[in-house]
Amino acid sequence: MIGARRLRKAYGYAVVLDDVSLELAPGQCLALLGPNGAGKTTLLRILATLLRPTSGELAVAGVDALKHPEAARAAIGVVAHGSYVYEDLSALENLRFWTVMAGGDASWARLRSALQQVELDGAADERVRTFSAGMKRRLALARVVLGRARLLLLDEPFTGLDQQGRKWLSEFLLAFKIGGGALVVATHSFASGLGVADRVAILAGGRLLLDRPCADLSWEELRRLYDGLTELDGALA
Amino acid sequence: MTFYARRTWIVLWKDLLTERRSKENANALLFFSLLLLFLFQFALGPDRDRLRAAVPGLLWLGFILAGLLGLGRSFMTEDHNDCWEGLRLTPGDKSAIYLGKLLGNLVMMSGVEVVLLVLFGVFYDVELWPVVGPLAVVLPLGTVGLAAVGTLFAAMTAQIRARELLFPVLLLPAQVPLLLAAVSVTQAVLLGQPLADVAHWLKLLAAADVVYVVIGVLTFEFILDA
Amino acid sequence: MKATRALGWLAVVGVAAGLVAAFGYAPREAVQGNVQRIMYLHVPSVLTAYLAFALVLVGSVAYLVTRRVGWDRLAAAAAEIGVLFTGITIASGSIWGRPTWGVWWTWDARLTSTAVLFLVYVGYLLLRAMVEEPEARARYAAVVGIVGAANVPIVHFSVYWWRALHQPATILAPGKAPLAASLGLPLAVNALGFALLFLYFLTRRMEIARTEEEV
Numbered sequence A: 001m002i003g004a005r006r007l008r009k010a011y012g013y014a015v016v017l018d019d020v021s022l023e024l025a026p027g028q029c030l031a032l033l034g035p036n037g038a039g040k041t042t043l044l045r046i047l048a049t050l051l052r053p054t055s056g057e058l059a060v061a062g063v064d065a066l067k068h069p070e071a072a073r074a075a076i077g078v079v080a081h082g083s084y085v086y087e088d089l090s091a092l093e094n095l096r097f098w099t100v101m102a103g104g105d106a107s108w109a110r111l112r113s114a115l116q117q118v119e120l121d122g123a124a125d126e127r128v129r130t131f132s133a134g135m136k137r138r139l140a141l142a143r144v145v146l147g148r149a150r151l152l153l154l155d156e157p158f159t160g161l162d163q164q165g166r167k168w169l170s171e172f173l174l175a176f177k178i179g180g181g182a183l184v185v186a187t188h189s190f191a192s193g194l195g196v197a198d199r200v201a202i203l204a205g206g207r208l209l210l211d212r213p214c215a216d217l218s219w220e221e222l223r224r225l226y227d228g229l230t231e232l233d234g235a236l237a
Numbered sequence B: 001m002t003f004y005a006r007r008t009w010i011v012l013w014k015d016l017l018t019e020r021r022s023k024e025n026a027n028a029l030l031f032f033s034l035l036l037l038f039l040f041q042f043a044l045g046p047d048r049d050r051l052r053a054a055v056p057g058l059l060w061l062g063f064i065l066a067g068l069l070g071l072g073r074s075f076m077t078e079d080h081n082d083c084w085e086g087l088r089l090t091p092g093d094k095s096a097i098y099l100g101k102l103l104g105n106l107v108m109m110s111g112v113e114v115v116l117l118v119l120f121g122v123f124y125d126v127e128l129w130p131v132v133g134p135l136a137v138v139l140p141l142g143t144v145g146l147a148a149v150g151t152l153f154a155a156m157t158a159q160i161r162a163r164e165l166l167f168p169v170l171l172l173p174a175q176v177p178l179l180l181a182a183v184s185v186t187q188a189v190l191l192g193q194p195l196a197d198v199a200h201w202l203k204l205l206a207a208a209d210v211v212y213v214v215i216g217v218l219t220f221e222f223i224l225d226a
Numbered sequence C: 001m002k003a004t005r006a007l008g009w010l011a012v013v014g015v016a017a018g019l020v021a022a023f024g025y026a027p028r029e030a031v032q033g034n035v036q037r038i039m040y041l042h043v044p045s046v047l048t049a050y051l052a053f054a055l056v057l058v059g060s061v062a063y064l065v066t067r068r069v070g071w072d073r074l075a076a077a078a079a080e081i082g083v084l085f086t087g088i089t090i091a092s093g094s095i096w097g098r099p100t101w102g103v104w105w106t107w108d109a110r111l112t113s114t115a116v117l118f119l120v121y122v123g124y125l126l127l128r129a130m131v132e133e134p135e136a137r138a139r140y141a142a143v144v145g146i147v148g149a150a151n152v153p154i155v156h157f158s159v160y161w162w163r164a165l166h167q168p169a170t171i172l173a174p175g176k177a178p179l180a181a182s183l184g185l186p187l188a189v190n191a192l193g194f195a196l197l198f199l200y201f202l203t204r205r206m207e208i209a210r211t212e213e214e215v
Helices: A040-047 A069-073 A091-102 A108-117 A133-146 A163-178 A190-196 A219-236 B003-022 B024-044 B048-072 B080-089 B095-123 B129-157 B163-190 B195-224 C002-025 C034-066 C069-101 C109-130 C134-162 C181-214
Strands: A002-011 A014-024 A029-033 A055-060 A076-079 A151-155 A182-187 A199-204 A207-213
Touching: A002 A040, A014 A040, A014 A199, A014 A207, A029 A040, A029 A190, A040 A055, A040 A151, A040 A182, A076 A133, A076 B080, A091 A108, A091 A133, A091 B003, A108 A133, A133 A163, A151 A163, A163 A182, A163 A190, A199 A219, B003 B024, B003 B095, B024 B048, B024 B095, B048 B095, B048 B129, B048 B163, B080 B195, B095 B129, B095 B195, B129 B163, B129 B195, B129 C134, B163 B195, B163 C109, B163 C134, B195 C134, C002 C034, C002 C181, C034 C069, C034 C109, C034 C134, C034 C181, C069 C109, C069 C134, C069 C181, C109 C134
Parallel strands: A029 A182, A029 A199, A076 A151, A151 A182
Antiparallel strands: A002 A014, A002 A055, A199 A207
């Protein structure tokens, strides 16, 4: 699903990402951990084809994402800080817009069923302006699913959600994974990220310090490694 | 409908719907048109003939000023909630978005123009009804050029901090030939001359419109994308 | 850079030759007097300006197609120098006009066209100044450069039809260009000198831009 080799992003002399390579297969979930400012968002944006790397190669869904970002985008869904919603439109209308833009079937029936899946069908005709952050997040997920994304890139998806919301989101992501989709979840929240992940990677100071299957490490080891690596990196920076 | 046409249409649909719900732009622009009326009158003084003689120029000046306001905001709805980013992530030829926005802007400008024409007719005592046919030819020709470049530059300046300053600075020099042409034709029309007399101007307007729209379609993706 | 230095000397020679031709070789004009010699500054300036803006177009399109920074540097440098030469054109035209027609400024076709051109490219430079991120700056500038260049012929025709006070544009008018040999030769020499000067400025400016980026 993703084949990234030696990605590097520099703004003049400030290096934000350095020599980052990773691979992800369909049905896999990668948790990308790291402190704030480590470059997680930058990496995610590059994977989403929103940002061009200074150097390196990137293939997404079998397509060279740097040469043909357009083609790669059809398979990518992004749930980031901004929820991509138009406040004056209803949930249904928002979905209709984004689904048509993504080339999906935008019949009202299909849109409603997607809203049902994310438990927003009650508010289908309400203006999004009245939605809470959690509701907007769920709308974003409905949008992504309707667009037939096969790769989901999520940036801090658990923030702002209560206990129930987190549980719901974890289940949703799990179902997506089981359905054959690939996931990258970037988070600095250690606990939530790991629940769904098959592999964990730690990004600090723009470099990938760790990339291992979750099964290899126990929780405590991982915690220690995480604290150690990020502390070390903090000292070096 | 092709994928391209569906996307153009849905962008137009979204903008018209948003505008209908919020009514932010329409009301302000309408009121602005009314203000312009007074501004022009006060600037040119009470001499009715002087005002009448200046009407072709004032009309297009009014359109351009309203255009500066209205067009500059065409991408404002995309500012909230990172919708810009969402648009960039959509697959397919991005110029469909440009055309959708352009069509929306044309609708907006047409509304403003009709209002201004009516206001001019009423307040400046100008006989517009007899020449409504030729006017219906020159107005769209001039407006398409204004909107084509305006939509393109609006997309650009939406992403820059100094947008309120840069948008007029970039748009106005590009509007000079359109202004010259449109005013010349409008003047001829109001004097009762047949359109055939100013055919060269009309051809220039049409050619310019085609050029601007084509450039817009070809370069929009570079403005949107990294 | 040695090549640039050589170009610089060549330009000096060219401009000097032009001055000699303008003041020594060219005859004193019967009606307008010596002030007419300013044409040898005015016309080459405007030709160089158009050359500069043509290069802006080339650089803009090439950048969008190849995304190589060198093309953006070309466009930016050419625009700066183009604006400079346009300014010289307008100023010299104004100085020429004062004793000849009695006014500092007339809204005639040629002068107005050039003034609009000036506005378009000053806008281009303002855009460049106001966008900090280099990649975005290059993209936006390229688009504005293309629109500006496409505008040039449209402006040319619209202004020409709008007014026709200026001596029927002898060089760039839609039509033939009559010019006596004794006037034509110094003009050509000056044009060449200016072109060399332009190329020198251009290369130097691009070099400076490249070193600025590396700092």
